[in-house]
Amino acid sequence: MLNNKKICLLIVAGTLSLQLFAQKKQFTITEATNGMATTLAPKSIKQASWQPGTDRFWQVVKTGNNEALVVNNYTKNYTDTVLRLSQLNETTKEKLKSLPTIHWLDKEYVYYTNEQNVEKGILTAKGFHWSHWLTLPKEADNLTVDKSRKLAYTVDNNLWLLLEDKTPVRVTNDADKNIVNGQAVHRNEFGIDKGIFFSPKGNYLAYYHMDQTMVNDYPIINWDTIPANPHIIKYPMAGGTSHQVTLCVYNPATGKTVTMNTGEPKDHYLTCVTWSPDEKYIYIAILNRDQNHLWLNQYDAATGKEIKTLFEEKDAKYVQPLHSLSFIPGSNDKFVWWSQRDGFMHLYLYNTNGKLIRQLTKGNWVVNELIGFNEADKQVIYTSSEESPLEKHVYTVNWNNGNMQRIDKGDGIHTIISSEDGKYIFDAYSAAHTPKKSVIRSTDGSYSKVLIDAPDPLTDYDRPQIREIKLKAADHKTTLYGKLILPVNFDSTKKYPVIVYLYNGPNVQLIHNSFPQSGNLWYEYMAQKGYIVFTMDGRGSSNRGLAFEQATFRHLGDVEMQDQLKGVDYLKSLRYVDANRMGIHGWSFGGFMTTSIMLKHPDVFKCAVAGGPVMDWKLYEVMYTERYMDTPKDNPEGYENANLLTKVKNLKGKLMLIHGTDDNTVVWQNSIDFIKKCVDEGVQIDYFVYPGHEHNVRGKDRVHLMQKISDYFDEYLKK
């Protein structure tokens, strides 16, 4: 929302000479790339956390060169500075440059890591008392510290456990490096982001065990050594032999390990791993390799025996489990289950007999996150897209009676951290005209306090006009959302070159009501250079429900393209668009889309940049690809239609491919094989690689990347 002062300024500005505009700053390419996360980030709360079992809110406050951990109890007007960086550095061997992230284990205990050192703290009336906990081996990874004050980590492919400050115990002892313990499996699909699961009281340690000896090798070259050397990874490609995963439970009291009897076929998926609160059972959602049939199973953690299947889910296209079970606080037999079974991602209350007690949420919108529980008021706290597909708000739903209420205020995307008891939330949100607002709220709506209402960090800059766009998809009925970023000093009687930025693959949504309104300062940077930038989420993208996403099933790159071409039609309908000077850019799935459109509709775009592109889905990994495409054997036409290697001859425009040489997601072979095909067919194409970078070019090198992309458009669209 504009305040009156700003409106006045804008009106006046319109009548002044261009000199006034000239005083506004242009984004540098560094600002355009990394500015929102660094120098231009709106003011916000650092290291926000709730102390478990309390309503005390913690944050890091910077004062001069020092940093301090400050605790507040806003409802009681209590504030205390508990830990200063300078203080902490008096007790540590390895000096810290800034306060590390303090992780709460419970009401008293915390820990932080500093390089290989794990430091334990206990909160006393005098502040934290620190002691050195453990020095991890250099190869350690996946550090997991449990609230029971036990600690597990992996070293290479094996799992280690530290109990009661004794010498770490080696839990697994697999000599073959392709048998991996305690790490995320299934290439992090199905919401899997870890492989270590302490039981609720810390008495047992469950972990993923993955045998990938039977999976294809793929070479990643390490160029940092002289000479270069190959690092071999296991990369299962669509339709190929996949790895075999089991779940093991280690009992430190006996030193014994039990494997859950998840049975055959061994290349099925073990998802949603959850302990029962009483530590007796483990729940695993077994998904078949076809990904269209899920069994939620209960296993005896002590014997590994399968007790029962609670229920099954099936879908003609695919089931995509993404979330573990969330047990209702204090209950050993009621849990919240996530499912898209009614066409939208919603929450369901089940008991452990597999009985559905209640569908907790319902509607043509999706639940985004389960934030926590308010046990006293019997509420699940969650975020959803109920207000708008472009926003995310926080709600409670009573698990007994289904009563729902929104508990935030203000448009936009709300990011929530709740206190352990669910009575308070920390709500940081932004919207088109709200750079960032940080608020403490009670979930009952009785209390709220604005901690920071960040000023607009971009007021000094020459900002473009942005139009929020709604279009009908190629099916003539689905609404699609997009943004049109107009060149600064826009003159509707002129004609401008256009850049379309897209992704349009599953699990990603680009268009939100958040700050900055454009969605990306690089768009604004290009708008400052005189481009119109357009971006839109077509069918197949995220947050719009199952039918919207599954429209692309078995023919990736087809429906999405029809929708993107609707965007192109819209652009061409604008009299100020120069349809002869249109460019397109995307990365990953967006790189696949970019290349697809250049080969399948070669007359639309004059130039394009495709980063980390999938060129042939047979080269992409089993879990993702088979979900959306089935196997190459089951769906040969789908694969052939999406195979860009066989279509290079169609290229008319200028196309630059970019790839990180260490890409272990979309492997480098995609673009190398495409380049080879281009050479074979006599097709000219441009190429660039980012040595040492994986699937995304991150950090300061991203500035080089965005400069390269910008230069490419300047080279071919400015003329």
Place this chain on the structure above:
Amino acid sequence: MLNNKKICLLIVAGTLSLQLFAQKKQFTITEATNGMATTLAPKSIKQASWQPGTDRFWQVVKTGNNEALVVNNYTKNYTDTVLRLSQLNETTKEKLKSLPTIHWLDKEYVYYTNEQNVEKGILTAKGFHWSHWLTLPKEADNLTVDKSRKLAYTVDNNLWLLLEDKTPVRVTNDADKNIVNGQAVHRNEFGIDKGIFFSPKGNYLAYYHMDQTMVNDYPIINWDTIPANPHIIKYPMAGGTSHQVTLCVYNPATGKTVTMNTGEPKDHYLTCVTWSPDEKYIYIAILNRDQNHLWLNQYDAATGKEIKTLFEEKDAKYVQPLHSLSFIPGSNDKFVWWSQRDGFMHLYLYNTNGKLIRQLTKGNWVVNELIGFNEADKQVIYTSSEESPLEKHVYTVNWNNGNMQRIDKGDGIHTIISSEDGKYIFDAYSAAHTPKKSVIRSTDGSYSKVLIDAPDPLTDYDRPQIREIKLKAADHKTTLYGKLILPVNFDSTKKYPVIVYLYNGPNVQLIHNSFPQSGNLWYEYMAQKGYIVFTMDGRGSSNRGLAFEQATFRHLGDVEMQDQLKGVDYLKSLRYVDANRMGIHGWSFGGFMTTSIMLKHPDVFKCAVAGGPVMDWKLYEVMYTERYMDTPKDNPEGYENANLLTKVKNLKGKLMLIHGTDDNTVVWQNSIDFIKKCVDEGVQIDYFVYPGHEHNVRGKDRVHLMQKISDYFDEYLKK
């Protein structure tokens, strides 16, 4: 030489409208790239050969769809068609599309290969009688067929021998693939192009044995498989641990192998391997790793014992042995030795006591090839640069009295094949205005017959004017040769963009008096597009003597650049040169030079293309690099000065690097590491790779490469 008709046409053309010029053809990029070797090749003799022990000259003649092997005795006016392709195909299982190369073993026996099949022929009065000799295993390589009708070859790293049509015998049995037998060693430096040496009568088999287990691995990725897989090669880098080579002699009669006692240090070089005519001795020129001290040693082939050192050669910079000993026909104790010891490559007659009998050639020019001997007239037949550094002519020198005489006629580069007795030569030569002339001559000058005087294959094309350039090097005294190719329809009142093409490294000379005058149709293609093309051999390049080449010792890229900048000064002195639109291109050493000049003199060239470039000599192989640069430890300043990785920040112009992904000469890491440095330093650069190509992009893909390079110059120099 222009004939009168052509001169008239040129005079007339100058007064006519441009329409006449428009009727002349422009080279396609395919013609510009591969035309001189294919569709635009001047007419020439195919598969020219002399039948051993005779004065019968053989060639392949095409008549319609058939090909035939035709024998002539020109002095006796004898001609016969001996073998037609259609005839041969009646006797072979695997049908041939064209006549294979027929190799003479002696007066009667020949062989040819067809895929894995070796076919033996005997010449009778009725023509050839063919029999199947051997089917080689698929992995066979280095096939060597001796005139004794024995046959050796390698399979992977081991050596096999076939005697008297029996089952092949495995000569070596090394399980470790990094112990290599029967292959060229020392990365083909020192003129080494084979590893199998049959003794003169075929009774013994000498072979190189190379242990490279101690050499660094380097990964070449094979992108042809899905997934890609690494192929590990052994690549010794300058200053690093090198391989260890010995020479072994296998005696088929006993099945025993003896290793020549070449001693220590084991990483010295075994060069110039030569059997004594009586099969008793083997001569090896041992070169120390520093490459400044050579011992020509005689070994007892039966015991491996070192008999004696015949003589030594030393040089303050380096000795570069390139040629085996050539024994005088009929003599067991006199041989010709090549040496640059007097500053130019010349021939010396020695006896096997190590006594110098006579320096056979002498002067400020170099011997290029030893063609053969005329035993009757006691003559060595050789080619040299005596007439001009830009030409190569054939001479004889009498080994008893030193009498020399030139035996060819006509300017240019003469390529010679002599009859076994040295009485006749086949001379194919070309010069600026002589497309190709094929002549049979007697070495005594009494006879010559022109077989073909090829018509100019380029008369229909719009050819540029070419100026032969002589400049003084940066030392103000050395003459350098170059060529200036002017744009077609050149108008000296206009200003033109310029492309400099260069190599300027050791062992290569670009400027010759040969056809086409430009030296390369791509230069002419660019001239047709309106460019001036300039190319020049500076100091450090080949064919001008030792001081000229050694001027760059220990500081590659320095003196060469000073000389190339003299070329730039010359270009800038021309009023029709647009000094703001100059580009430069080179490959390999030329890629190193191109990148060097862009970084060390960033204001000279607006854009550049560097292919397969050495970016840091520490990444290049031991043999070549240490010869010219010593080791990184001995010459840190030289390496640092030539290291381009540390100078990326200087880049101002547009630079495109190009690399073959399978490059096992200048490894890919050179350009990948350079790109990484550019990204680190925020320097924008362009890149392209040719997947599956080694150090040079050959075949039809070369057309894609030259198109890419041409486009790059068009993009940045045409404006």
